[in-house]
Amino acid sequence: MAKSYVPTYNVDDFNEIKEGKATILFPKNNEVFYNPVQEFNRDMSIAAIKTWRDLATEVKMERFNKSTNPNKIAPPTNITILEALAASGLRSVRYAKEIDGIDHILTNDLLEDAVESIKRNVHFNGLSQSLVRANQGDAISVMYSYRDKGRFDVVDLDPYGTAAPFIDGAIHAVNKGGLICVTCTDLAILASNNHPETCFAKYGGNPLKAEFCHELALRLVIHSLQQAANRQKRYIEPLLSCSIDFYVRIFVRVHDKPLMVKTVASQTGVVYHCRYCGSFATQKFGTCEEGNNNNHKYHIADAPVVNQRCANCGSKQDIGGPCWLGSLHNEEFVRRMYDNVSKAGKSMYGTQPRMKGMLKVILEELDDAPFHYELSQLCSAVRVSCPPLIKINSALLNAGYKVSGAHTRQGSIKTNAPPKVVWDVMRTIVKETGRSAKITDGSPADVILSHEVQTNVSFAEHKDANPESRRIKLVRYQINPEKFWGPKARHSEAPKAKKPKLE
Structure with missing residues (x-):
């Protein structure tokens, strides 16, 4: 039995910081850091856990009602949460105060000062130690220790940097049907080609310096999660990827x-990306042929899907991945979460306008078309000024294809149209405006424009070319919220007072 926490702090030694329904005591000596920009992360996490809990409860009750066992007992609906890397404990305090139906939260950190901060903030917010249980331990060891003695319904990983070392432990520590929430802040590794060897070592895939680098970052992390789960005969389903x-x-x-x-190979593969024009193609590792009575047949995929040189401009291509090529989101989950956030208002979520904007763009996003183009990059490739995005969207829609934006980048064009159709649209734009004198013979731009237009391109405005999220003026893409708004300095334990020397 853990000892009861006896408060010994002086409130005057702390700054009070309010977020959501929580108020934390932030040490004036910065013993544990606080980043206000991460309020959006915590707001989204609370909304996601609530949505997952509601859906999970509905499934449990549906199964209970269908059961014909006369001695049936209603399933428990309270949930358990592990915050493996808790720092100040703000996230756990907010979970405890803002999410109903929590049995308990194990709030863990490795450092003694952080655990003291957790206890202090739990006490200051009037929460019981049995509801929010502060724990000092190595996150990986803690997660493995719960594999056989009671897994958690929700495991939250929000480390400083990469979550890669903690992924396998999280898979072991979560219940069947449970939720894992993962943050990775090492986008310098995940979303550029500066250190491909480091990315491959951490996540098992190569990143790319591409217009869709942030979507690829999501897919690399999901791939890492999926591989860890598969080794335990488990499968992860992405509900929301931001x-x-x-x-x-x-x-x-x-x-x-x-x-x-067994279906994972048919949802995993690589992406080829042209260094000049940005054209891309995906190659899955396997195929899954559905048969009768779940008698599926699995095969190795045919190859190759591209040549060494880009078919559109003749430039060299890079290879990214392996990565997840399946769905990034569960539409029902996102729609339920969007509805819940919309009803909640800013009184519950301080970042509610941005939450609605991101969730709405995600709902509009094509989920069966991995990766995207970017308007300014397409125009740069053929040396033409950027037309309105609605004009390009209309042309693709009028040609019979689907199109949307992507929440990962402003000005993005996500479509199921093949690259040759996209470039036919751009060739038509060039014909309208005139070819730039800066394009030299034999250059990649010249190669693109040398192809004949084979698509019937119409720029008549299509009714679906302007997405609803834009029409109703939601906060679709975040602007810099403040100066120096990126990751804060890594937390370190406060220095201990030196012992006096004995004479």
Whole structure:
């Protein structure tokens, strides 16, 4: 039995910081850091956990009502949460005060000062130690220790930097059907080609310096999660995958379904990306042929899907991945979460306008078309001024294809149209405006424009070319919220007073 916490702090030694329904005592000596920009992360996490809990409860009750067992007992609906890397304890305090139906939260950190901060903030917010249980321990060891003695319904990983070392432990520590929430802030590794060897070592795939680098970052992290789950005969289902500011935040549901594990090869692969024009193509590792009575057939995919040189401009191509090529989101989950956030208002979520904007853009996002183009990059490739995005969207829609934006980048064009159709649209734009005198013979731009237009391109405005999120003026893409708004300095334990020397 853990000792009861006896408060010994002086409130005058702290700054009070309010976020949501919580008020934390932030040490004036910066013993544990606070980053206000991460309020959005915590708001989204609270809304996601509430949405997951409601859906999970509905499934449990539906199964209970269908059961014909005369001695049936209603399933428990209270949930348990592990915050593995808690720092000040703000996240756990907010979870405890803002999410109903929590049995308990294990709030863990390695450092003694952080654990003291957790206890202090739990006490200051009037929460019981049995509801929010402060724990000092190595996060990986703690997660493995709960594999056999009672897994958690929700495991939250929000480290400083990469979550890679903690992923395997989280898979072991979460219940069947449970939720894992993962943050990675190392986008310098995940969303550029500066250190591909480091990214491969951490996540098992290569990043790319591409217009869709932030979407690829999401897919690399999901791939890492999926591989860790598959080794335990488990399968992860992405519910919501967000590229936010300087980090990614991903929510996945964990299933104990070996049959689903077999489908992973057909949802995993690589992406080829042209260094000049930005054209891309994906190559899955396998195929899944559905048969009768779940008798599926699995095959290795045919190759190759591209040549060494880009078919559109003749330039060299890079290869990214392996990465997840399946869905980034569960539409029902996102729609339910969007509805809940919309009803809640700013009184519950301080960042509610931005939450609505991001969730709405995600709902509009094509989920069966991995990766995207970017308007300014397409125009740069053929040396033409940027037309309105609605004009390009209309042309693709009028040609019979689907199109949307992507929440990962402003000015993005996500479509199921093949690259040759996209470039036919751009060739038509050049014909309208005139070819730039700066394009030299034999250059990549010249190669692109030398192809004949084979698509019937119409720029008549299509009714779906302007997405609803834009029409109703939601906060679709975040601007810099403040100066120096990126990751704060890594937390370090406060220095201990030196012992006096004995004479």
